[in-house]
Amino acid sequence: MAQNEWWKGAVIYQVYPRSFNDTKGDGIGDLNGIIERLDYIKSLNVDAIWISPFFKSPMKDFGYDISDYRDIDPMFGCIDDFDNLIEQAHQRDIKIIIDQVLSHTSNEHPWFVESRQNNKNDKSDWYVWADANPDGSPPNNWLSIFGGVAWQWEPRRCQYYLHNFLTEQPDLNFHNPDVRQAVLDNVKFWLDKGVDGFRLDAINFCFHDQELKDNPAKPEHLRQGRGFSEDNPYAFQYHYYNNTQPENLDFMAEIRALLNEYPGTVSLGEISSEDSLKTMAEYTSGGDKLHMGYSFELLTNDYSAKYIRETVSRLESVMTEGWPCWAFSNHDVERVASRWANNGKTVNTQQVKMLTALLGSLRGSVCMYQGEELGLGEAEVAFEDLQDPYGITFWPNFKGRDGCRTPMPWSHTETHAGFTDGKPWLPVAQPHSLASVDLQEQDPNSTLAQYRAFLAWRKTRPELLTGTIEFIDTNEPVLAFYRTLGNTKLLCLFNLAEQTSEFVVEESIKDSMDDLAHHTGELTAGKVTLPGYGCYFASI
Known part of the structure; x- marks a missing residue:
């Protein structure tokens, strides 16, 4: 396999930096915390690290609302820390993949601060603006993933702006070529820094239907998927017009053309559409778009041989040119050790070990979330400790994403399981302390030990890689x-x-x-x- 195709069959370890390792004592993980644990990550026998956003942000959505794409948020460190992380990781032959959130910015980004002032400034057309209906209502029926209408009134312009996510995350107008170029320039900044690739967040949300057509209603029995249960009105629609537009394929090609200038770099697109498998195939087709596609099909509650077989087989039938990437857990869904537990939410370590082997045996690359190697289950987080706006809005039917984002347990004898000397931003779950790294490293039959052993063996089996x-x-x-x-x-x-x-x-x-x-x-x-x-x- 060509060196530039290192990503085919690679295991990518997702680090959620807020919760990985804190070196400052403020209760929030940081870039130096990742550096401090690089030898541990290397010992897992993974090939790359995907780091969730660490850019400057008001943190309304914990870094997925970016106010400066080219700077590090002080809570995570500084640009020199990132340069050091790249150098230290590469010395250990670990690739670095970073999140890029391209479809929207923070409402505190300078582009939006200017755009919202009036409809005559240089950035006036950089976001999705629309006039109100004659009765003052929003221009169409589009809904936000986080609940409620996807339009927010801006009194300065006397117009609505689109936000597919939080109100504080206005959508960029990718129909404007200046926007596309500015976004690509930001991507190039990190390529010049030496990153090995990008995980492209919500990448099918870049374009919207310019006619702002209403989304059609979805039958009640089909209202499901990725937390969009019947209690979230987002599930009430087919989202045909607020994302996954045909124009986005050309933008995927623009991204690929830029990455081709940096041999060995890779793009991994997160895709959540009405037919995510079909979209994954389209977005990775032809060898001139994304390198890999990633979706939520195996991040659901359906845990059966039939579902897994049919899901992977269907992707195989439509993705004839691209390359898949599979995951059982990430920072947005309940941890698999609990989600697929057969006995309520009780974690079964033998099941966790089997799931590691299963995920690592599917065709494609693999994303494994921090703590998966320890067999961590979903943490119980009290309402008063919740941080996730999604969970706060939909409590108690949906408790949000905090339960999978609690801190990594490094030591069972230290305060807060060795994650921090201060008060952690989310509490450390007591069951997690009993599954800490230091305890598992003493047990040759632990989940951690067998995780390492399987991934080491997997590297010796070309059939499993490609x-x-x-x-x-x-x-x-x-x-x-x-x-x-x-x-x-x-x-x-x-x-x-x-x-x-x-x-x-x-x-x-x-x-x-x-x-x-x-x-x-x-x-x-x-x-x-x-x-x-x-x-x-x-x-x-």
Whole structure:
């Protein structure tokens, strides 16, 4: 594989910097905290770090509302700290991918401060502005993901502006070529700094329908997905016109053209559309758009062999040119150890170990969220401790994203589990302290130890890095598929339930991976017996 395609089959470790490691004692993680833990990250056998936003921001949405794309927010450090992070990571052969939030800015960004003043200034057309209806109501029925109308009245201009997310996150007008160029210039700034790629947040939200057509209603039984349950009116519509517009494909090509000037850099687009798998295929097609697509299809509550098989198979059928990236957890959803737990919310460490192997065996690259290697479950956060505006708005039906964003537990003996000497911005969950890094490093059978072991073994299996995938039609709860590269073929079996399951092996087994800790199945007389949450790998 070409050196410039290092990202194919890579494992990308997501760091949420606020909650990773605090070196200043203010209760908020920082860039130096990441540097301090680079040897730990290296020990995980991952290939790259994706760092969530650390740019200057009012922090209404914890960094996803950017007021200066070219500066570090003081709470995270300074630009010299970032330069040092790049240097230290590269010395350890770790790539650095950073978030870029291109579709919208903070309402405190200088562009918006100017744009909102009147409709005659140089930035007047840099955001999505629209006149009110004759009765004073918003120009159409578009809704915000965070609840309520997606339009906010601006008395200075006597117009509404569009915000697909928080009111404090006005949407840029990508129909304006000056906006696109300014955005690309900001991306180039970080390329010149030496970053290895970008995770592009909500990248299908860049363009809107210029006619501002109303979104059609969605039937009640289809109102689901990524927290958009029936209690969030966002789920009441098909979002055909406020995102995923055809013009965005040309902008993806502009991004790719810029990255092509920096060999070895990569783009990973976060996509959430009415048909995210189809959009992923479109946005990665032709070799001239995004390198990889990333969506929320496996970040849902549906935990079944059938759903996983059908989801991955459908993407395989439509993504004939691009490259997928899969995840089971991130900073926006309930942690997988709780979300897919079969016994309420009780974390089962054997299930967590199996899920690491399953995620690492799917075709594509992998994003793994900080704490996944420890098997952390969703933290319970009291209402008075909530920070997430999404959770505060929809409490108690939806408790928001704070439960997956609580601090990393480094030491069970230290205050706040070694995350900070001060008061943490979110409380450390007591169950997390009992799953701390220092405790798990003493146990060769821990979730952490087996995470490291599996990812090390995965690097030795080219079939798992870049091979094809072919699913075997099985009954619940067994998920089975082949990964094939050239003349080598690997059988991968997973038991998604607590109960023992069996799988009949028709082909002759050439090499069973009995020395692999995750390999817990037993082959007898052409039949593999899989214990609860067991795995089995064999060369065919």
